[in-house]
Amino acid sequence: MASSTTAGAHDHPRGLRRFLFSTNHKDIGTLYIILGTIGGVVGFLLSLGMRLELAYPGVQIFPGLAELLQGADPSMALDAGKNLYNVFITVHGVLMIFFMAMPILIGGFGNWFVPIMIGAPDMAFPRLNNISFWLLVSALVLAVISMFVEGAPGMRGFGGGWTFYPPLSSNTGTPGPAMDFVILALHLAGASSILGAINFITTIFNMRAPGMTLHRMPLFVWSILVTAFLLLLVLPVLAGCVTMLLTDRNFGTMFYDPAGGGDPLLFQHLLWFFGHPEVYIVILPGFGIISQVVSTFSKKPVFGYLGMAYAMVSIGVLGSIVWAHHMYTVGMSLNAQRYFTLATMVIAVPTGIKIFSWIATMWGGSISFRAPMVWAIGFIFVFTMGGITGVVLANASADKQFHEGYYVVAHFHYTLSLGAVFALYAGFYYWFPKMSGYMYSETLAKANFWLLFIGVNIVFFPQHFLGLGGMPRRYIDYPDAYALWNMVSSFGMIFVTLSLIVWFYVIIDAFMKKRLAGANPWGVGATTLEWTLPSPPPFHQFQVLPRISGSGR
Amino acid sequence: MNAPAPHSRHRPRLIAAALIAGATAMLVLSFASVPLYRAFCAATGFGGTPKIDAAAAPTDPGERVLTVRFDANVARDLPWRFEPEVAKISLRTGETKTVYYKVANLSDRETSGQAAYNVAPGQAGAFFVKVACFCFEEKRLGPHGAEEWPVVFYLDPALEREEGMRGVREITLSYTFFATKDPAPSKTSETASEKPKG
Numbered sequence: 001m002a003s004s005t006t007a008g009a010h011d012h013p014r015g016l017r018r019f020l021f022s023t024n025h026k027d028i029g030t031l032y033i034i035l036g037t038i039g040g041v042v043g044f045l046l047s048l049g050m051r052l053e054l055a056y057p058g059v060q061i062f063p064g065l066a067e068l069l070q071g072a073d074p075s076m077a078l079d080a081g082k083n084l085y086n087v088f089i090t091v092h093g094v095l096m097i098f099f100m101a102m103p104i105l106i107g108g109f110g111n112w113f114v115p116i117m118i119g120a121p122d123m124a125f126p127r128l129n130n131i132s133f134w135l136l137v138s139a140l141v142l143a144v145i146s147m148f149v150e151g152a153p154g155m156r157g158f159g160g161g162w163t164f165y166p167p168l169s170s171n172t173g174t175p176g177p178a179m180d181f182v183i184l185a186l187h188l189a190g191a192s193s194i195l196g197a198i199n200f201i202t203t204i205f206n207m208r209a210p211g212m213t214l215h216r217m218p219l220f221v222w223s224i225l226v227t228a229f230l231l232l233l234v235l236p237v238l239a240g241c242v243t244m245l246l247t248d249r250n251f252g253t254m255f256y257d258p259a260g261g262g263d264p265l266l267f268q269h270l271l272w273f274f275g276h277p278e279v280y281i282v283i284l285p286g287f288g289i290i291s292q293v294v295s296t297f298s299k300k301p302v303f304g305y306l307g308m309a310y311a312m313v314s315i316g317v318l319g320s321i322v323w324a325h326h327m328y329t330v331g332m333s334l335n336a337q338r339y340f341t342l343a344t345m346v347i348a349v350p351t352g353i354k355i356f357s358w359i360a361t362m363w364g365g366s367i368s369f370r371a372p373m374v375w376a377i378g379f380i381f382v383f384t385m386g387g388i389t390g391v392v393l394a395n396a397s398a399d400k401q402f403h404e405g406y407y408v409v410a411h412f413h414y415t416l417s418l419g420a421v422f423a424l425y426a427g428f429y430y431w432f433p434k435m436s437g438y439m440y441s442e443t444l445a446k447a448n449f450w451l452l453f454i455g456v457n458i459v460f461f462p463q464h465f466l467g468l469g470g471m472p473r474r475y476i477d478y479p480d481a482y483a484l485w486n487m488v489s490s491f492g493m494i495f496v497t498l499s500l501i502v503w504f505y506v507i508i509d510a511f512m513k514k515r516l517a518g519a520n521p522w523g524v525g526a527t528t529l530e531w532t533l534p535s536p537p538p539f540h541q542f543q544v545l546p547r548i549s550g551s552g553r
Numbered sequence: 554m555n556a557p558a559p560h561s562r563h564r565p566r567l568i569a570a571a572l573i574a575g576a577t578a579m580l581v582l583s584f585a586s587v588p589l590y591r592a593f594c595a596a597t598g599f600g601g602t603p604k605i606d607a608a609a610a611p612t613d614p615g616e617r618v619l620t621v622r623f624d625a626n627v628a629r630d631l632p633w634r635f636e637p638e639v640a641k642i643s644l645r646t647g648e649t650k651t652v653y654y655k656v657a658n659l660s661d662r663e664t665s666g667q668a669a670y671n672v673a674p675g676q677a678g679a680f681f682v683k684v685a686c687f688c689f690e691e692k693r694l695g696p697h698g699a700e701e702w703p704v705v706f707y708l709d710p711a712l713e714r715e716e717g718m719r720g721v722r723e724i725t726l727s728y729t730f731f732a733t734k735d736p737a738p739s740k741t742s743e744t745a746s747e748k749p750k751g
């Protein structure tokens with residue numbers, strides 16, 4: 001390989017070699033999107049299992065699943081089923097965040113469009129890019145294996161939730177190797193993202209075309225830049241955090257074990273120092289996509305460009321100093337609670353700036369309601385919903401009531417499962433013609449939208465009621481009092497499932513019908529550089545660097 | 554912003570090196586947070602960490618009288634009985650007091666333990682000053698041995714000037730004895746043999 005890689009920037013490998021050893025940012029972007037789709041589908045199937053189980057009070061399907069998937073002994077099947085439910089929520093959370101949202105939004109769209117949008121021929125370190133991708137694949141394999149090896153005594157998989165709190169995740173709760181697999185998966189995924197972040201930042205700082213100043217970069221590039229800095233800042237902390245857990249588990253250290261003078265709360269601080277910025281890592285690229293889409297289909301430059309860019313920067317900064325709002329119940333001092341409540345609420349200001357700027361961009365624009373725009377408007381709607389419940393939860397007094405309950409589940413699904421996913425779909429439909437060269441079917445795309453929009457709202461809106469009524473999260477069963485809204489919530493999964501099927505059909509349909517998209521299917525509103533290239537773009541674009549004079553927004 | 558020079562050969566490496574240094578610094582910081590966290594708690598009494606002042610007691614006694622309760626726990630894997638001589642005392646700030654805890658090893662072998670401790674409510678930590686304590690070191694007890702161990706402490710009169718202490722009338726000092734680990738036995742084999750067959 002070593003000899004051919006130096007030529008990697010100029011040759012055009014085909015077949016398996018093209019993808020296995022790819023150093024081309026577009027091919028790697030495609031690989032990331034495929035990986036994210038696989039992660040997303042598995043994550044979705046897990047959530048389908050959970051919602052089926054939760055449709056009725058009582059425990060129905062998981063004991064059988066445990067026998068089927070994990071070979072549990074029938075006499076132990078009830079306990080194994082309960083354990084498996086918790087394994088499902090854990091793996092669902094990990095997959096959706098690390099192996100669906102991040103790969104598609106950052107690795108997929110970021111790799112595809114950051115170089116093109118700044119007029120660069122490729123990423124700064126193409127081979128590093130390849131390493132990042134395959135590290136993530138290995139991480140996914142480890143995460144899935146963890147479901148099938150011993151975790152808690154006599155059980156398989158780790159069921160302590162995606163936050164991995166000790167003592168659930170230490171030898172006390174999960175002596176078996178399942179947790180070690182999860183930790184190693186996190187290490188690899190983290191390393192992959194850190195390398196990716198270094199690559200993005202270097203590309204953006206060093207490879208912009210002449211005239212493409214930082215303040216002329218499209219907002220999607222800004223969003224990836226801020227995200228990359230966040231990744232670089234917080235992923236090493238996650239790595240440190242889980243490494244200490246690993247040594248606690250295997251080498252007799254006592255970082256999190258009070259018996260040896262350690263403190264399990266240290267874990268929570270470190271985890272959330274990573275965890276809260278992580279939610280912005282997932283949503284910021286979405287913000288960038290929505291800005292591009294809204295401006296394109298309103299045929300206007302984004303309202304308040306600089307405000308939008310620096311709102312993202314300030315969200316990144318503020319997002320890094322509010323972590324303990326996840327820990328109000330651990331017995332923090334009143335003053336600490338006051339600080340974290342206030343700081344969290346302050347984030348609503350830059351977020352509000354973004355929402356209002358999108359609306360102001362649409363205001364007076366000549367809007368065309370093509371599929372990407374419809375997804376973007378859907379995003380603004382659901383994300384605002386999630387933002388409002390977020391402000392409620394920022395209050396320490398309210399959060400102590402709702403902590404570990406379904407109100408929280410509803411909140412973060414409105415921001416992540418709906419918000420990030422809607423942004424992801426907006427980006428997908430926006431760029432699909434560019435990436436594939438073919439037009440999708442507008443009707444099917446809108447069917448995809450309405451099914452998911454109706455579906456997720458039926459699934460998650462009633463969970464606010466369940467949470468207000470006191471239903472705790474991470475349980476396989478619940479008292480009959482919660483039966484009605486759980487039934488409604490599970491019913492919504494019909495629409496969600498259909499929408500996923502329609503989405504696959506959209507792709508099949510587009511590749512079968514082969515409606516050519518042309519360089520710019522969106523008309524005058526699409527001003528960024530990718531629309532100056534043919535669809536799909538050539539294997540190597542910008543042999544002659546473009547020169548940017550006006551704004552590239 | 555200067556127009557970038559897209560083909561300068563060394564700039565990408567420099568940027569990447571700076572970024573790697575930054576990420577490494579964060580990694581180091583996450584490990585450094587362990588001693589930092591401890592030092593921070595010891596310095597501020599944060600989260601109910603009592604202060605340690607092995608030197609002497611303050612000369613001037615204060616005004617307020619508070620109740621101090623004593624709580625004693627033993628981790629499951631340590632075969633000890635452990636209880637305070639008295640459940641609670643009342644104490645003037647600035648006054649130094651000695652309280653004894655009774656301990657007994659209930660097993661036929663020598664065992665050793667180390668106490669972890671804390672006071673509640675959390676904001677009282679900064680004013681609860683230990684002069685001497687059995688919890689400062691690892692303790693051993695022979696087979697069926699029994700002993701009485703003292704803790705010497707005072708309440709810092711400075712608490713009278715603290716807003717957060719105004720409503721506090723009772724402070725609880727809590728201990729939990731954990732077995733000190735013998736050189737770690739391999740965990741998986743051990744738990745595998747322990748787990749009930751079902």
Ligand code: HEM
Pocket residue numbers: 044047048050051089090092093094096097101160161162163409413416417418420421459473474475493496
């Ligand atoms: C159709 C879509 C989805 C459904 C029906 C769904 C359903 C669920 C359910 C039932 C739980 C477990 C609740 C509990 O018992 O505590 C859960 C947890 C979770 N979900 Fe989703 N989910 C969906 C999509 C997503 C997406 C797209 C993301 C992220 C991007 C996501 C992130 C999470 C996280 C982080 C958890 C918490 C896991 C834990 O408790 O450790 N979900 N979801």
Ligand SMILES: [Cu+2]
Pocket residue numbers: 275276279322323325326
């Ligand atoms: Cu947070």
